[in-house]
Amino acid sequence: MGILRLGYVHVRAQDLERTRDYYENTLGLSLVRREPGRLFFKGWDEWDHHHLVLEPGGAGIVKFGLKVASPEDLERFEAGLERFGLAPRRMSAGETYAVGEGVRVVLPSGHTMELYHDIEFLGTAVGTLNPPPRPRHWPGVGVSRLDHALLTAEDPALIERLFTEVLGFHVSHRLVTDVGPKGRLVATWLFVTHKSHDLAFIQGQPGKLHHFAYRLLDWDAVRRAGEILSMDDVPVVFGPDVHGLTRGQTIYCLDPAGNRNELFAGDVETAADFPTITWTTDQIRHASYIARFLREHHFSSVT
Template identity: 30%
Template sequence: MTEQLNDVAHIAHAELYTPKPDESLRFFVDVLGMEEEARDGQSVFLRGWGDYLRYSLELTEAPHAGLGHVALRTWSHDALERRVAAVEATGRGAGWIDGDVGHGPAYRFTDPDGHVFELFYEAERYEAPPHLAPSWRNQPQRYVGRGAAVKRLDHVNLLAADVRPTREFCQDVLGYRLYERIELDDGTETGAWMSLTIAAHELIYVADAYGARGRLHHLAFWVDTREECLRAADLFVDADVPIEAAPSKHGVAQGFFLYGIEPGGNRVEVTTGGYFVYDPDREPVTWSAAERARGQFWGVKTVDSFHTYGTPDVANEKEAITT
């Protein structure tokens, strides 16, 4: 077995585009319970109560919904330089930026499908103001219990015209471990669940039903219990947030889920559960099309839009989800 790369620590934040900035902001603050940490230009920076950095979500006004970029934090300055050199060797590098709110210089690049990523190391840890100061020193912020009270950004799920090269890029260049995947009878890879840690998944690629490139499937935010997922579903109903898939349990990665469409049109998940991988020699679990046809863990049929809808919307499917 090839020794695992260990230069990238985790996904630090994701940037989400929205054509309805005020409505989207209210969703993330009032319904998901995130805290507004900063503003800069057309962007608002938001955090879950368990995020150790200043924020995990950058919400940016844009003409259409979708993903702006995914930011990865490395373990050190040296690790950053090594991964930048590896990205540059692939020809996918876009170059350095001076930094952004809460972090230092970052190197931007794209994956083979065109999604924008950045690598950085220098970052500002969150310092809570008095009204959010925690009572225990081992948590960064007081738990306020507003809305769903999401704790942190859990994972990012990206759509790809061709899953295999994007997955291989993330493994070979960034050091992701592949934990689960879907392969059809003809050898086509249609899904890959990867992680930099023992968590069952942090970065996912699934096949884009329209063969489009660079689209977002969803962002997922963590809560500690299944009961909190169920409560989030009630909050979605009361806030008129369209529920695409009611709470249930995934087969792949075994996470408990709730999926809804935030006002800007992006799919958002509230999640908990799953499993940890401690085995250093674990072989990826490969699922066939027939196995995936069983639906979710408890036999619940996956809604059709879950396999097709993404942002930007290329087929006007949001109307079918929200009506």
């Protein structure tokens, strides 16, 4: 079966309580556990114990976790990571609350990745028997679940090879400098589900986070999210807009620590047999679609 999804991200926050307030009351996550120096959150439509852990100190990503389908997958991936030249280590059950034993590895991109099979099951806010389409009363935006993350890597091609050859991901989109033989891979969008991507890597400093994204229902939810972000004085740094690349409907904002979040809906579906879509850097303005001329026109043009 292999990897099921991006299960969790641990990110740093300078001011844990202020950041808690944003994730709990602006985005509408549930705070499910407090430990000294750690806050655990889940979305209303998620089954597992948590998808977000806030840890103290600055901003950025501490680690991320991929949930696998079976214990046998852990052994298989551990061997594959070793064959790739990496140094996976076993992690014990309970090192992170509610998460069972797994495999931890530092990627060539500098990120710490964990593979795990077991995590405590809490269930969603609407359950499994005749569930309503959403909870009737819910604070803030009410994001339903973690969707994907975009990380930086010095060598995206190496990361793409690792995720496809060892971990069973497929590539939905690639950004290259040129389609010819001299073209260089700038970014890669990787999936194991039927979404446009579960993880993506773009060329940049090792170990950094560009953003992690939450799932919204549709374009109207993106618009409503923008209203709530504005009400709560959250810095909106892009959108609402439509991506050419992935066709996602989107808005980006910053949490109080400066970590970038995307609130995302409506992206193209994928399947393992679909061809990879290629974008070239000279056409990147079309990747972010409606707002591509916004800055230069809106802020510099008068008639």
